[in-house]
Amino acid sequence: MPVEIHPTATVYPGTVLGEDVKVLENAVVGKQPSLSPRSTAKREPLPPTEIGDGTIVSTGAVVFAGSRIGARVILGDQSCVRERVTIGDDVVLGRGSLVENDTTIGALTKIQAEAYITAYSTLEEQVFVAPCVVTTNDNFMGRTERRHELVKGPTIRRGARIGGGAILCPGIEIGEEAFVGAGAVVTKDVPPRVVVVGSPARMLREVPDEELLDD
Amino acid sequence: MPVEIHPTATVYPGTVLGEDVKVLENAVVGKQPSLSPRSTAKREPLPPTEIGDGTIVSTGAVVFAGSRIGARVILGDQSCVRERVTIGDDVVLGRGSLVENDTTIGALTKIQAEAYITAYSTLEEQVFVAPCVVTTNDNFMGRTERRHELVKGPTIRRGARIGGGAILCPGIEIGEEAFVGAGAVVTKDVPPRVVVVGSPARMLREVPDEELLDD
Amino acid sequence: MPVEIHPTATVYPGTVLGEDVKVLENAVVGKQPSLSPRSTAKREPLPPTEIGDGTIVSTGAVVFAGSRIGARVILGDQSCVRERVTIGDDVVLGRGSLVENDTTIGALTKIQAEAYITAYSTLEEQVFVAPCVVTTNDNFMGRTERRHELVKGPTIRRGARIGGGAILCPGIEIGEEAFVGAGAVVTKDVPPRVVVVGSPARMLREVPDEELLDD
Numbered sequence: 001m002p003v004e005i006h007p008t009a010t011v012y013p014g015t016v017l018g019e020d021v022k023v024l025e026n027a028v029v030g031k032q033p034s035l036s037p038r039s040t041a042k043r044e045p046l047p048p049t050e051i052g053d054g055t056i057v058s059t060g061a062v063v064f065a066g067s068r069i070g071a072r073v074i075l076g077d078q079s080c081v082r083e084r085v086t087i088g089d090d091v092v093l094g095r096g097s098l099v100e101n102d103t104t105i106g107a108l109t110k111i112q113a114e115a116y117i118t119a120y121s122t123l124e125e126q127v128f129v130a131p132c133v134v135t136t137n138d139n140f141m142g143r144t145e146r147r148h149e150l151v152k153g154p155t156i157r158r159g160a161r162i163g164g165g166a167i168l169c170p171g172i173e174i175g176e177e178a179f180v181g182a183g184a185v186v187t188k189d190v191p192p193r194v195v196v197v198g199s200p201a202r203m204l205r206e207v208p209d210e211e212l213l214d215d
Numbered sequence: 216m217p218v219e220i221h222p223t224a225t226v227y228p229g230t231v232l233g234e235d236v237k238v239l240e241n242a243v244v245g246k247q248p249s250l251s252p253r254s255t256a257k258r259e260p261l262p263p264t265e266i267g268d269g270t271i272v273s274t275g276a277v278v279f280a281g282s283r284i285g286a287r288v289i290l291g292d293q294s295c296v297r298e299r300v301t302i303g304d305d306v307v308l309g310r311g312s313l314v315e316n317d318t319t320i321g322a323l324t325k326i327q328a329e330a331y332i333t334a335y336s337t338l339e340e341q342v343f344v345a346p347c348v349v350t351t352n353d354n355f356m357g358r359t360e361r362r363h364e365l366v367k368g369p370t371i372r373r374g375a376r377i378g379g380g381a382i383l384c385p386g387i388e389i390g391e392e393a394f395v396g397a398g399a400v401v402t403k404d405v406p407p408r409v410v411v412v413g414s415p416a417r418m419l420r421e422v423p424d425e426e427l428l429d430d
Numbered sequence: 431m432p433v434e435i436h437p438t439a440t441v442y443p444g445t446v447l448g449e450d451v452k453v454l455e456n457a458v459v460g461k462q463p464s465l466s467p468r469s470t471a472k473r474e475p476l477p478p479t480e481i482g483d484g485t486i487v488s489t490g491a492v493v494f495a496g497s498r499i500g501a502r503v504i505l506g507d508q509s510c511v512r513e514r515v516t517i518g519d520d521v522v523l524g525r526g527s528l529v530e531n532d533t534t535i536g537a538l539t540k541i542q543a544e545a546y547i548t549a550y551s552t553l554e555e556q557v558f559v560a561p562c563v564v565t566t567n568d569n570f571m572g573r574t575e576r577r578h579e580l581v582k583g584p585t586i587r588r589g590a591r592i593g594g595g596a597i598l599c600p601g602i603e604i605g606e607e608a609f610v611g612a613g614a615v616v617t618k619d620v621p622p623r624v625v626v627v628g629s630p631a632r633m634l635r636e637v638p639d640e641e642l643l644d645d
Contacts, residue, residue, distance in 0.1 A: 183400035185613035
């Protein structure tokens with residue numbers, strides 16, 4: 001099937017679109033970043049965006065140059081993917097969500113509406129991020145020179161689930177198949193296959209067997 | 216007064232627009248969903264969007280097919296209303312907020328900026344949802360088959376108020392005229408006319424008489 | 431350098447654009463508010479938007495009439511600035527964030543992605559607001575007549591830092607160089623140069639000297 005690009009969409013030259021890709025109303029694909037003179041982000045020239053077969057870039061979504069999106073991905077309405085992001089196959093990115101620069105997202109992961117994935121994050125495969133989850137990467141919030149070497153987003157291991165509105169402090173690791181309850185504020189690493197809840201998050205119990213991935 | 220549709224807006228054929236409806240810059244009305252092969256959402260063909268007299272679809276807003284919006288409603292800038300949603304008269308939906316599919320919102324309800332209303336929610340009349348409120352509907356976050364029959368959004372009764380950034384766990388009922396404080400994490404039902412605060416939310420006192428609706 | 435306005439952008443007549451201003455894809459500048467018949471906001475005619483030299487209005491951003499934006503400001507993708515807002519020089523407003531009406535933001539302040547700055551807020555210079563921060567201004571959430579005289583957003587003093595997903599209750603003052611931890615729910619004023627965390631937020635320690643502004 002041919003690529004479909006809505007007449008109101010903007011797709012920059014050089015963008016690589018797989019078969020059957022759809023780019024919906026007002027979406028913008030292949031945008032180069034407009035960095036502030038004060039930004040600490042990298043300034044190398046960015047290669048074009050690559051988008052895999054069957055992926056849909058929904059209404060009003062923005063995808064930056066230098067990112068590679070897999071096949072059969074849905075980038076939701078009004079979502080945004082920054083530069084140097086790698087997104088695996090069959091990922092769903094919810095409406096209004098944001099994936100910041102230099103982040104990797106594994107296949108089959110679902111990031112729901114309005115979630116915020118900070119720069120320098122790693123999400124493995126089959127992760128579930130509920131709506132409005134907040135991630136962070138800088139304990140110094142812009143102060144001190146050494147923060148630059150310490151900036152680190154979360155590492156969310158295969159099959160972990162993060163509940164609605166939960167907040168992950170910088171550099172946290174969420175173990176395989178762990179479960180973070182809605183509204184939890186996670187201040188330290190979470191071991192595999194445990195449930196944590198509360199502010200600050202504390203362990204509640206193990207994840208029941210019937211909720212584990214069965215492969 | 217005639218309908219006004221900005222030249223940059225997209226209104227799909229079949230959409231029913233009442234008198235004096237305004238559709239502002241880059242808004243998209245009557246969009247059909249683009250479901251993932253893996254989505255569990257329903258796949259029936261959707262009837263056109265219907266929008267009542269005097270309603271404004273603001274800049275960059277997206278309204279899906281299969282939804283009915285009342286009269287004198289404001290759908291804020293960059294907001295989104297998914298499919299099979301019913302919105303009563305005189306509702307205000309704040310900038311950037313999202314109402315997911317299969318949700319009902321009563322007349323005169325105000326949903327403020329960046330709030331997230333999950334699928335299968337019921338909000339009665341004169342409800343107040345403050346900015347950045349998070350609602351949820353799935354305790355299993357995508358695991359187990361029985362989750363499909365258990366998915367349930369909140370029921371927010373007439374005149375209840377939900378504070379900024381509060382989080383409602385799946386299936387919660389908020390009683391008539393109840394008050395949920397800013398940042399509360401609500402893990403169980405809230406009785407009518409009480410104030411709850413904290414994480415997890417606990418009862419603090421009754422709502423003062425002078426703050427009750429007077430009709 | 432000349433002004434650059436993307437062909438898909440809408441800039442309303444009268445807007446004052448400084449040298450080298452860029453208005454990117456689908457941005458809307460100089461929009462007049464569409465008030466609800468029930469809104470309590472002011473209804474004076476609004477003067478045109480003014481935007482300073484070198485400022486970038488990014489993709490899909492919306493800037494209302496009656497606001498003045500300084501020089502070298504970045505208004506991020508899909509962000510929104512309401513009416514009667516004053517933004518100083520060298521401010522960064524993150525992707526998807528919202529600054530409500532009648533708010534003042536000092537020079538060099540950084541408001542990160544998806545943050546919500548309520549109406550009638552004051553942010554001084556060099557403030558850092560992390561992603562997804564929530565501010566509020568109305569303890570009555572739309573009830574009682576006297577709320578109109580009591581509505582008050584936060585006052586965030588010079589150099590203060592507010593962590594990811596933190597929530598500020600109405601009228602809170604955050605002292606100079608204070609630090610609010612990620613996910614904190616701030617229910618009372620925070621003195622200068624202290625660190626607060628938790629829900630409700632409590633003082634943890636003083637801000638270390640090496641994290642203070644050095645001028």
